[in-house]
Amino acid sequence: MPFTKESVEEIASLHEEPDWLRKRRREAFEVYERLALPSKIDEEWRRVDFKGLKLDEFRAFEEPNGAAPGVPIDGAAGVLRQRGSAPGKVDLDPELAAKGVVFLPLSQGAKEHRELVEKRLFSEVRPDRDKFAAVHAALFSGGTLLYVPDFVEIEQPLVGQYWSSGGGAAVLPHTLIVAGKGAKFNYLDEFLSPSLDQPALTSGSAEIFLGEGAQVGYVALQKWGRHAYQFANQRVHVGKEATARLFNVTLGARFAKVRVEANLQGPGGMAELKGIYFASDDQFFDFHTLQDHQVGQTTSDLLFKGALRDTARTVYAGLIRIEKDSARSDAYQANRNLLLSKQAKAYSIPMLEIINNDVRCTHGATVGPIDPEHLFYLASRGIPKAVAQRMIVQGFFGEVADRIPFEQARRLVAEELEARLG
Amino acid sequence: MADLEIRDLRVSVEGREILKGVSLDVSKGEVHAVMGPNGSGKSTLSQTLLGHPGYKVEGGRVRFKGQDILELTPDARSRLGLFLALQYPIVVPGITMNNFLRTALNAHRGYDGKDKSKSVSPKEFRTLVEPYLETLRIDRTFLSRYINEGFSGGEKKRAEILQMAVLQPEMAVLDETDSGLDIDSIKYVSEAINKMRGPELGVLMITHYTRILQFIKPDYVHVMVAGQVVESGGAEVADRLEREGYAQWGEEVA
Known part of the structure; x- marks a missing residue:
């Protein structure tokens, strides 16, 4: 209806x-x-x-x-x-x-x-x-x-x-x-x-x-x-x-x-935008983020990290916009994707729109599988592959999960991820 | 029969043959130094022993404790008692040293998350780690940091030896553990290795320089040039190398 x-x-x-x-x-x-x-x-x-x-x-x-x-x-x-x-x-x-x-x-x-x-x-x-x-x-x-x-x-x-x-x-x-x-x-x-x-x-x-x-x-x-x-x-x-x-x-x-x-x-305002996504099976996620510096002396710090399994697909597109009068602004943006299967696909599109030059702006995007050197290092210490993979993915998320604003939520998200990583 | 038997080992990297038939015997209780110039295949040997996927075994065999290990995964080789201290220890983000060491130790104990009695207790872990933190002059706060993240070159190498101390291998391959180290770090590392030395540990020490041999006295020295062992002998071989360098083998092998 x-x-x-x-x-x-x-x-x-x-x-x-x-x-x-x-x-x-x-x-x-x-x-x-x-x-x-x-x-x-x-x-x-x-x-x-x-x-x-x-x-x-x-x-x-x-x-x-x-x-x-x-x-x-x-x-x-x-x-x-x-x-x-x-x-x-x-x-x-x-x-x-x-x-x-x-x-x-x-x-x-x-x-x-x-x-x-x-x-x-x-x-x-x-x-x-x-x-x-x-x-x-x-x-x-x-x-x-x-x-x-x-x-x-x-x-x-x-x-x-x-x-x-x-x-x-x-x-x-x-x-x-x-x-x-x-x-x-x-x-x-x-x-x-x-x-x-x-x-x-x-x-x-x-x-x-x-x-x-x-x-x-x-x-x-x-x-x-x-x-x-x-x-x-x-x-x-x-x-x-x-x-x-x-x-x-x-x-x-x-x-x-x-x-x-x-x-x-x-002025003096600060926004920290962080995110975690874990997509499996045929899930599709699309994130569009915006760090809109309407006034000067503002700070934004963005990090979105995702892992994809099976045939999952994700899109991340982030825009940092710094207006003409927004001098002395500081913006950071990064998106990192870990591909856990050959069929999973992640797109990452960072964008900048900077009308004022007196600013500091950094951005970066990565998409790739688990680094085989990381796996070898853990394996060379006796850690079985499946365990090593899970640790690496947890570690990958851990870097941003540490920024969850309060302890109870940090624990909740860690448990949730652990259950899903299996 | 030696504990580690390497026979006619031939290995290629990206289609290029690097090891051209290497044979070595190392037994527990012995310290062997493998010396050679850059590009001689020393690191290929060490990485192959642990089963790095980038190295392809073209022929020969490697037995450890009587078992053919070339078919084993790197983690199985480690659990069998083989250890590799990496030449370039890598940073693994998000995993603390503490978690890394404990998980590795638990894997060696056969703990898979089920039978708690097999898992290493915090107390036992401390008794294993603490003395070596001291010997290696590693601050205990390193344990709560991510694997090698923000460590200096010397700290990374010392952390490798700490891992060795925790895992207590029967055969340790040290891949240029001395390279890039300041003299203090060399002393700490040597002190720790000498402390572990004994009838239950064999060491295959791969090095470019003779410097570390002043601190860790080898029982045997092998010279490797262009993928082959060209000379083997006692400590005197190193002394000769110290005086004459590798040039003398240049002609022979070419």
């Missing part, structure tokens, strides 16, 4: 949304109807193959069913757990609530904290970016609002967990994070579902706003089942002297098209 205006109204009612938000959804739906599917003529979509994806086949939302797994980490300061497209259930440390921390399902947040949500929602991840961003904005189901007031520091991480078990539906959570001046905290989004027969349309988009001097770590761990098509946009707005550390882990879904972007808007 195709998505309709009625489905937009239905989901807005289901979440009891205020009129302004309902109106936003309607507008986004008009964009969705107007836009064609991206074509291969467009450079960004040239290598993207969404064979088998039929947008007409999805129900607009998913009734919650199935038993969701437990909270992935211990000791979280706040947890939001969402099943299917229904609003999530929140558990927040009362001390934080007393300090003014807001942690709510997004629709409820929109109703109760219009001042936080209205001007920010879909301002960084714009519905007119493409047809998939439009459908996400029109039919986003659930999601999170996290607001941390000025100078509030949260020691333990907060967690959003999105569980889907239906198949055949659109499950489109949206995370909106607002960090006040000098706020400090870490956040983990976990997206997961079992592998099902019927395809699903999923997202896992995020807009993150950092006020002056804020320090925020955000980890997105994507473990959608192999039936899912994922289209996600994760974008951070970095204010003056603020530090954002985004870490994207893409493991699941049959198809994932993910944008990770930093919008550096304040």
